[in-house]
Amino acid sequence: MRQNPERRAALLDAAIEVLAREGSRGLTLRAVDAEAGVPTGTSSNYFSNRAQLLVQILHRTRERLVPDPAELAAPHDTKVLLGRLLARMRRERSVHTAMLELRLEATRRPELQEELAGFQGAELEANVARHLEAGLPGDRQGVVLLYLAMLGLIVDDLTAPGLLAPYPVEGLIGTMVERLLPERPAD
Numbered sequence: 001m002r003q004n005p006e007r008r009a010a011l012l013d014a015a016i017e018v019l020a021r022e023g024s025r026g027l028t029l030r031a032v033d034a035e036a037g038v039p040t041g042t043s044s045n046y047f048s049n050r051a052q053l054l055v056q057i058l059h060r061t062r063e064r065l066v067p068d069p070a071e072l073a074a075p076h077d078t079k080v081l082l083g084r085l086l087a088r089m090r091r092e093r094s095v096h097t098a099m100l101e102l103r104l105e106a107t108r109r110p111e112l113q114e115e116l117a118g119f120q121g122a123e124l125e126a127n128v129a130r131h132l133e134a135g136l137p138g139d140r141q142g143v144v145l146l147y148l149a150m151l152g153l154i155v156d157d158l159t160a161p162g163l164l165a166p167y168p169v170e171g172l173i174g175t176m177v178e179r180l181l182p183e184r185p186a187d
Contacts, residue, residue, distance in 0.1 A: 008046050011036050012060035015043075015053060020094035024105045029053065055115050058102055061095050062123070076134045078177045079170075082150060086169065089154050096158055138181030146180045 014036035019027045029043040029050070036042070047053040071084055089096050106113040128143045138146070153172060156163050164172070 007038075007042075008056075009060065009063075011038070011043055011046055012056055013064075015057050016060065016064075016098040017094050019057060019101045020097035024101050027053070027101075051109070051111065054102065054105060054109075054112055057098060058112075058116060058119055061099050061102075062119070064092060064095050072130075076136055078131070078136050078138075078146075078181060079174050082146075082173045082177065083170065085150065086154065086157070086173070089157070093158065096154065100155065100158065136181070137177075137183050142181045146176060149176045149180065 011032055015027065015032045018031045018035050022031065027050070029047065030040060032043045032053070033040050043053070047056065065088060067084065067088065071081075102112070102116060106116045124144070124147060127147065128140055131138070131143045132140065150173075153164070153169070153176075157169070
């Protein structure tokens with residue numbers, strides 16, 4: 001297997017675009033080569049099979065979605081952080097769409113489901129820990145509920161943006177934070 005990290009990243013970025021645009025059925029090594037503008041067969045030098053490609057796409061999405069460290073160093077406010085998350089999702093639409101495709105593909109591939117569950121579980125735990133360590137309002141369960149609520153908002157924003165048009169997203173985010181992460185726990 002070839003080890004040129006820049007070429008591997010470019011192929012994975014091309015794979016993300018193919019997956020987002022064509023869905024799982026359109027994702028082939030040949031389609032990745034065409035999207036990347038490289039000779040046919042190049043991808044097979046980097047990925048031994050489609051299953052390996054899917055797992056590596058999963059990890060590449062994480063690399064592309066990590067917030068800028070300056071964003072995380074700024075004063076913490078949950079509403080602001082979630083607004084930035086939504087803005088990143090909108091900028092990186094194809095990455096999020098590819099993640100949705102990976103989730104669907106995982107329902108048919110137990111090995112990918114296991115990888116995805118481990119990957120997503122680690123991400124969720126890291127986000128919960130970061131939230132609690134920052135001293136932001138809410139407890140573990142509230143942060144998990146907020147994660148689930150934001151996931152739904154993001155899926156709708158990606159797949160049916162007109163659905164949320166009557167509801168200003170900033171207001172929805174604010175309400176989610178206020179209701180799920182109250183400053184003081186309910187009596």
